[in-house]
Amino acid sequence: ETGVTQSPTHLIKTRGQQVTLRCSSQSGHNTVSWYQQALGQGPQFIFQYYREEENGRGNFPPRFSGLQFPNYSSELNVNALELDDSALYLCASNLAGAYGYTFGSGTRLTVV
């Protein structure tokens, strides 16, 4: 059984650019969620995807968008990057209706 894998592990972008982060969910899981964790803070919920549609969203602006593919993998896209977008981005998967989430190792995004 493979866990949740994220790529890339680290990324440096310039303010105003766009970025795409990728996530492969754990085998058997059909729901993917994305979280943003700023330094010294707990993760904050960005959004969740189920059956390729957004199924819930936290307090993040529309320039944060996502996709889920038929194989349940997912992308997080952020447009018009701001310095405050610098954070660890975590992907989590679970099976809809079941308890508990499995997290990936995260992508560290630095915006300069």
Added chain:
Amino acid sequence: KQEVTQIPAALSVPEGENLVLNCSFTDSAIYNLQWFRQDPGKGLTSLLLIQSSQREQTSGRLNASLDKSSGRSTLYIAASQPGDSATYLCAEQGVRSQGNLIFGKGTKLSVKP
């Protein structure tokens, strides 16, 4: 606004001590509470999940309890070891969060040899 609060924010203990980490939450209708471990710059490793119908869960030297009526959970670590040094996060999943996780800021634990 739903909140999850963890106390203390940081804790330093000598090796071998038993310790308790605290987590409080405001959602009165939770599905479950989950404890995670996070090493510096890394992702989250799930330690224990307590469903709303349960009062505690145990795994090795770890024991987590849940008291929904008071909105509290504790993580007990027995015979701490330097390898336990990490940040411990609790997260609740409930009706008001629409099933998504609400995290505390974590407790940074340092176990000295």
